[in-house]
Amino acid sequence: MTRSFTASLALAFVAALLVFDLTRTPPNPYQAPAILAFGSGSAASGGFCGALPD
């Protein structure tokens, strides 16, 4: 068995994650924020590993 098998499994993992998620919570491009947070005037609101829950 070669690394192409395991690399393909990694791709399958990502694909499965996206398919699973898209079927449950599809994105809405009409609610998308400005392309850059910098200069947008909006407060940063993304999840981050260094942050306690808000």
Add this chain to the structure above:
Amino acid sequence: MSQATLQGAAETAPAGPFGKRAGLILGALVIVALVALFAGARYGLLLAIGLGFGIALEGMRFGFAGPWRAMILRREPSGVLAQLLAIALVAVVAIPLLSSHAGELVGAQAPIGFAMVGGAFVFGACMQIVLGCGSGTLVNAGSGNPVSLLALPFFALGSFAGAWGLIWWTDLGALPILTLSGGAGLGVTLVLLALAAAIFLWRAAPGAVKLSRRHAIAAVVLALLAIGNLLVAGQPWGVVYGLGLWAAKGYSALGGDLSASAFWAAPGSMERVQSSVLTDYTSLTDIGIILGAFGVAAWRRGALAAKLPTYPARAWVATIVAGFLLGYSSRLAFGCNVGAFFSGISTGSLHGWVWFIAAFGGAFLGIRLRPMLGLEARS
């Protein structure tokens, strides 16, 4: 061979390296465009930045666990110095911007506490056991490393579980968030980085390359991408949150009740669990890293044709346990090598420095454990 035969062979041959590589580039562009179109331009751009991280890390064979191992075992400082260089480059841009655009941009700033220090130590040990840190596990999985591929789902589960109990762990004792901000903060950060670099140079083996050209280029590329991440997302580059979010979504889909966790029941967390992963910044860069690393491995001739290594059963068990602990400990530590060390220090958080010291201490233990667990031959 006649010209007619050559022409016939060319027409019937499968796509060669050129065709494959063109396909990889096209595929990456299509994926980014689809995300931009169906989720939003910011999200497409973040996926592109994630692809850049994956391509840079795998393409230039740069990372965090390997350079720490090289410094500890062979006293080769090049990779660690490149990490410090990258952090310094980001800090020069990020720390002033965080002051001038407070709120719009946020740093990776977290409190120092007992659980944070312990988490960083465990993470440092585990990243040497599996030879993959937060970003490294994603890169290695994408390029077909079976150890990282197995560790990845348990990393995600550990991140989810660590976040579940994060409030309890933090309540064991933590200082307020301490930051180095403004011009003075940047100055102190750069002095501390120079001091750290001086210590590594002092401990370097005689004749060892101080900073290789490859590592220096990788440091600059990584810094540019990290600055891009901050400007686009409004927050620094991170890895672990996204992995925990994937597990939280899975848990919720299976009927699990997230309201039992103070972390996952918080309004911000709940909103992200109920939103698309294509709108979560760390998820997008995580996915980009996996895909970017895969692209580089597929691009290289013969890289994916390499035979998989064989390990004893205890090595696979160790990988599962270490993978879970990587995720769990990095939540207690408020980040991994990326979120706490790289982004924490470069955005002025003192917890990044404490993380660095504790995790580097843990790396000594992990290097000793790795052969005992069957992941490398005993010397």
